[in-house]
Amino acid sequence: MGTMSGALPLSGFGSRVAAKSKVEYENTPEGALVRRAQAGEEPAFREIVERYQSKVFSIIHGIVRQRNDVEDIAQQVFAKVYLSLKSFDFRSSLITWIYKITVNECFDYLRKRKVRKLVYESDLSEDEVRRVENSEPNVDRQAPVDTTLARRDYMVKLLSRVSEEERMLLVLKEVEGYSVEELAEQTGMNENTIKVKLFRARQKLVKAAQRLERAPGLVAG
Amino acid sequence: MHAVVMEDLEGYLSGTLEPAVQRDIEAHLHACSACREEVNGMREISQLFDSLRPVETPDQSWDPSPGFYAGVLRQIDAQSSKPATNSLFGWNLAFGRRLVFASLLTLAVLGGYLATHEPESQGMPSPEAILAQQESPSFDAVPAHDNMLVTLTAYEQR
Numbered sequence: 001m002g003t004m005s006g007a008l009p010l011s012g013f014g015s016r017v018a019a020k021s022k023v024e025y026e027n028t029p030e031g032a033l034v035r036r037a038q039a040g041e042e043p044a045f046r047e048i049v050e051r052y053q054s055k056v057f058s059i060i061h062g063i064v065r066q067r068n069d070v071e072d073i074a075q076q077v078f079a080k081v082y083l084s085l086k087s088f089d090f091r092s093s094l095i096t097w098i099y100k101i102t103v104n105e106c107f108d109y110l111r112k113r114k115v116r117k118l119v120y121e122s123d124l125s126e127d128e129v130r131r132v133e134n135s136e137p138n139v140d141r142q143a144p145v146d147t148t149l150a151r152r153d154y155m156v157k158l159l160s161r162v163s164e165e166e167r168m169l170l171v172l173k174e175v176e177g178y179s180v181e182e183l184a185e186q187t188g189m190n191e192n193t194i195k196v197k198l199f200r201a202r203q204k205l206v207k208a209a210q211r212l213e214r215a216p217g218l219v220a221g
Numbered sequence: 222m223h224a225v226v227m228e229d230l231e232g233y234l235s236g237t238l239e240p241a242v243q244r245d246i247e248a249h250l251h252a253c254s255a256c257r258e259e260v261n262g263m264r265e266i267s268q269l270f271d272s273l274r275p276v277e278t279p280d281q282s283w284d285p286s287p288g289f290y291a292g293v294l295r296q297i298d299a300q301s302s303k304p305a306t307n308s309l310f311g312w313n314l315a316f317g318r319r320l321v322f323a324s325l326l327t328l329a330v331l332g333g334y335l336a337t338h339e340p341e342s343q344g345m346p347s348p349e350a351i352l353a354q355q356e357s358p359s360f361d362a363v364p365a366h367d368n369m370l371v372t373l374t375a376y377e378q379r
Contacts (some may be wrong), residue, residue, distance in 0.1 A: 049290060054284065055283075063273050071285060074289070075289065075292040079293055083300055151269050154269065155269050155273055171270075174267060174270035174273075175270055175273050175274055195227075195230070202263045203259075205266045206266060209262070209265075
């Protein structure tokens with residue numbers, strides 16, 4: 001995947017984006033679309049939503065696994081995209097930027113859902129629940145029977161221990177199957193930087209997994 | 222982790238290395254227990270990322286419901302009208318922290334300066350000047366004594 005001409009035939013993505021350099025990307029049709037949306041053109045923003053909504057749904061479902069909540073979370077994602085679009089600087093591709101927002105929204109959703117569940121089930125306030133959550137060895141007493149969900153929960157816990165950027169790189173690499181070269185093209189970072197960031201992120205995951213084995217309550221999800 | 226592994230770690234974990242490079246790395250891992258242990262840990266976690274992939278089924282449709290875009294616009298309205306504390310005066314948390322730190326530092330410097338540079342009283346003679354009055358020829362007069370005591374007391378109270 002990936003060619004020197006700049007068009008990246010990325011599976012599952014709605015557009016072929018040239019992201020070799022900031023200037024090149026700005027001069028692409030998608031770059032022009034983003035500029036129009038940044039200028040406040042609502043049809044341009046709508047086109048962005050329609051272009052990437054399926055991909056965003058797919059990402060959310062992969063992480064959250066709650067079909068009923070996928071659209072709600074996706075709406076929050078695109079609202080965030082709209083409200084922060086002016087800060088998009090074309091260093092990465094638009095889909096990479098949206099991907100990062102999507103992954104972060106999923107993690108926020110999972111964190112809030114865990115707190116909300118405990119607030120509903122107990123007489124504690126949200127602050128008290130958070131204190132309990134961080135101190136108890138195993139807050140989730142009804143662990144999901146489904147193995148995939150259990151593995152998902154475990155990965156979410158581990159991934160909460162890395163930065164947003166590291167999380168995005170890891171998920172793009174491992175879930176979407178990007179190569180290091182493609183990550184470099186999509187993010188605007190050079191390949192060595194990508195390798196170093198991925199290596200450090202993986203080290204953090206391993207350390208988090210070791211701490212979780214020793215004391216499950218120490219790694220707050 | 223040694224450079225021979227680190228350099229091609231991503232390719233090794235994803236199984237996309239050239240056979241010769243793959244062999245070199247495996248030879249090193251065979252000999253180096255530290256690298257082997259670290260890579261094994263990373264590989265185990267790498268395999269868990271499967272759990273984050275969406276489960277595709279033949280009838281799986283990722284098309285949004287008809288009101289999806291309207292819902293996005295409602296979310297935008299809702300998030301735009303939220304009175305976020307960090308929008309007050311356009312501050313964000315980081316700026317607020319820096320401002321507090323700068324204010325405390327200024328107060329500390331100012332306080333230190335004031336503590337070491339006490340302003341001299343205006344119009345009040347120094348204790349030496351007051352005590353020197355007893356050298357004056359008119360000191361023996363009772364009012365002079367009283368005046369000196371009053372002056373010293375007032376100086377103490379200042």
